[in-house]
Amino acid sequence: MEPLGKPQAHGANPPIGGCAPHQAAVRPSAWAAPTGKMMSPATYDKQFTVQVTEQMLSFIDLMADRQHISRAEVTRQALRDYLDAQEKLIGSRSRLGRTVMDQIEVVQNRLVRQLNHMSALLLAAVILQQIQRGESGSRVMEQIVQLAGQIEDHLPEAAP
Secondary structure: OOOOOOOOOOOOOOOHHHOOOOOOOEEOOOOOOOOOOOOOOEEOOOOOOOOOOHHHHHHHHHHHHHHOOOHHHHHHHHHHHHHHHHHHHHHHHHHHHHHHHHHHHHHHHHHHHHHHHHHHHHHHHHHHHHHHOOOOHHHHHHHHHHHHHHHHHHOOOOOO
């Protein structure tokens, strides 16, 4: 084993399952850490190059040596952890959006109830005023029905 701080040759640590460097290693999940449950295996068949500092490489080598895994596996584990955290963050943002929409709906429903209540109070006040002026109750009701019909003709269509 080379001293810490010196980069090891690419593939110095064998990949998972002792596969040769040219063979694709297999994991139970596409990016989730293994859970012990057998799932449909994901094949590591894509590659990309990442440049790191000497210090980062030394730490990767240290972790690989301690865990008896390859540099690539240490990097995959770090990438899995990062992607899982991002997925949770995106999920929490989605939940936040739903929470905001739910709160908007609660406020909207409260406003509609208050508007209905205010309309009923206004109608009661108008009826009371008409009766106090001497109008008969049946005549006031006829006027209300007639007015309601005229208003109904001018209301906008309900949204789908």
